Amino acid sequence: MITAQAIFIGFFGIAAVWFGVVVFRTFSMVRSAIALLFSQTALGAMFLTMEVEFLGVLQIMMMATEMSIMAIFMVMFMMDPGGMGEMDMTHQKQFSLTAGFISFVGAVAVAVFIDWGPVSTVAVDSVEQTKALGFELLDRSMLIFEMAGITILTAMIAATAVAIKPASKTSQPKSSSTAHGDHQHKEQSK
Amino acid sequence: MTSLLILLSLAFGVYLLAVLEAWIVNGRFQLSRPVYSALALLGRESIIPRKPDLLFFETGPIILLIAALLAAAVIPLAPGFIIADLATGALFLNAALAYVLVALIMAGWGPNGAYAMIGGWRFLGQLIAYAMLIVMPITAVAMRAESLVTTEIVLSQSAVWNIFYQPLGFALFFIASMGLAFMPPFDMPTAKSELAGGVEAEYSGFRLAIFRLGRMVLVITLAAATVTFYLGGWHGPGLAPWVWSAIKILLVTAAMLLVGKYLPRIRESDLLAWCWKLGIPLALINIFIVGILLVVIP
Numbered sequence: 001m002i003t004a005q006a007i008f009i010g011f012f013g014i015a016a017v018w019f020g021v022v023v024f025r026t027f028s029m030v031r032s033a034i035a036l037l038f039s040q041t042a043l044g045a046m047f048l049t050m051e052v053e054f055l056g057v058l059q060i061m062m063m064a065t066e067m068s069i070m071a072i073f074m075v076m077f078m079m080d081p082g083g084m085g086e087m088d089m090t091h092q093k094q095f096s097l098t099a100g101f102i103s104f105v106g107a108v109a110v111a112v113f114i115d116w117g118p119v120s121t122v123a124v125d126s127v128e129q130t131k132a133l134g135f136e137l138l139d140r141s142m143l144i145f146e147m148a149g150i151t152i153l154t155a156m157i158a159a160t161a162v163a164i165k166p167a168s169k170t171s172q173p174k175s176s177s178t179a180h181g182d183h184q185h186k187e188q189s190k
Numbered sequence: 191m192t193s194l195l196i197l198l199s200l201a202f203g204v205y206l207l208a209v210l211e212a213w214i215v216n217g218r219f220q221l222s223r224p225v226y227s228a229l230a231l232l233g234r235e236s237i238i239p240r241k242p243d244l245l246f247f248e249t250g251p252i253i254l255l256i257a258a259l260l261a262a263a264v265i266p267l268a269p270g271f272i273i274a275d276l277a278t279g280a281l282f283l284n285a286a287l288a289y290v291l292v293a294l295i296m297a298g299w300g301p302n303g304a305y306a307m308i309g310g311w312r313f314l315g316q317l318i319a320y321a322m323l324i325v326m327p328i329t330a331v332a333m334r335a336e337s338l339v340t341t342e343i344v345l346s347q348s349a350v351w352n353i354f355y356q357p358l359g360f361a362l363f364f365i366a367s368m369g370l371a372f373m374p375p376f377d378m379p380t381a382k383s384e385l386a387g388g389v390e391a392e393y394s395g396f397r398l399a400i401f402r403l404g405r406m407v408l409v410i411t412l413a414a415a416t417v418t419f420y421l422g423g424w425h426g427p428g429l430a431p432w433v434w435s436a437i438k439i440l441l442v443t444a445a446m447l448l449v450g451k452y453l454p455r456i457r458e459s460d461l462l463a464w465c466w467k468l469g470i471p472l473a474l475i476n477i478f479i480v481g482i483l484l485v486v487i488p
Contacts, residue, residue: 028243030295030296031243031246034292034295037292053276053277054278054281057276057278057282057285058281058285060288061284061288064285064289064291065288065291067292068295068317069314069318072314082243082302125277126276126277126278127277127339129277130278130338
């Protein structure tokens with residue numbers, strides 16, 4: 001039986017896949033990032049349609065900032081971020097096609113052949129869901145989440161530490177092209 | 191019916207905000223001014239810049255308006271007077287407001303102009319500064335209410351308003367919400383004197399009208415959120431609940447405009463430094479204090 005819920009899940013599912021395709025069809029880095037964002041937002045909307053409110057809203061919220069930050073990194077690192085220079089940025093096409101096809105077949109096989117267990121037809125009340133999720137996060141799964149959190153934090157601090165230039169090196173310029181070097185040069189010539 | 195009434199009151203709120211902004215910032219009190227301004231904007235030609243990313247250029251202002259409207263949908267103006275009383279209301283508000291950033295980046299990137307683009311990316315830096323100061327004070331508010339439902343949050347303040355229960359959280363949220371609505375002194379993305387309007391620079395005519403409308407709805411929504419989370423929502427003696435909501439929202443808006451009038455525009459790096467080095471520790475202390483208060487005074 002096709003219900004309104006099923007139609008909406010299908011709609012958002014197709015939207016998610018379509019925006020995923022757009023990510024690779026455009027040459028603009030910002031368009032690509034924003035398309036990926038809307039693909040993820042469509043996934044969040046699928047959660048909402050399945051009455052999993054907290055996860056849906058969380059997905060929609062987290063992706064907006066994450067994909068925007070990714071967009072600025074793509075703009076900073078790519079040669080032609082606007083895609084207006086008509087530069088071909090693809091490579092290893094044969095390998096990518098094969099890898100993509102195998103992953104697709106694998107994902108479909110998992111979805112079709114796995115035993116999903118009994119399917120619940122009625123969703124739990126949204127307030128109860130949030131409460132249950134809170135207890136899950138601070139009870140049984142607490143160790144896993146704390147470990148993941150601390151690992152990510154360590155990686156962030158390490159990345160920042162690596163990115164910062166040591167202060168001692170910047171305060172003593174070696175080349176004569178800097179202002180300080182020029183000054184010394186003039187002093188000597190006098 | 192409720193949705194329609196709330197949208198109408200939002201439209202009236204935007205009108206009052208326009209009058210208030212002209213009055214407080216420019217010193218001119220004219221009730222007819224917003225109507226003339228709107229007519230002038232709608233009557234003018236809306237220029238499309240050369241080689242734009244047309245899709246972003248067109249949808250940016252619309253996404254800004256939609257994000258602000260979605261955020262307004264979870265704010266109760268009176269008991270039962272709310273568009274969607276979601277179980278995750280306080281979280282949904284954040285989710286909707288996160289798309290203000292997306293809208294500004296799209297509107298900044300779209301017109302293919304340097305000033306607009308810098309304005310758009312500036313707001314990304316601004317988000318990294320204010321985002322935690324929006325979320326962490328809301329966490330403390332939700333802790334007291336023991337719920338993310340916005341109606342429950344208002345009901346939890348029936349005895350003592352959160353502005354007295356957690357004044358630190360209120361101060362942080364107030365400042366951060368001004369940053370979110372890019373009001374002066376946090377108007378880096380649309381700075382008139384530095385970026386010639388920034389994100390707004392390449393917009394004109396009806397597209398600019400949509401952008402400004404979106405920003406005004408955003409300001410009203412954030413004032414309403416401040417009232418819901420900290421000023422006891424619709425609670426108040428004597429008058430009808432919706433009257434109290436309206437008075438408080440207007441007062442918060444006026445306070446935001448007044449603060450912006452007397453402060454110079456902050457530098458992006460200063461904002462980031464203050465928010466991360468001072469704001470986030472204070473927000474954590476606020477959560478800690480509220481936690482202790484909840485245990486000590488049940």
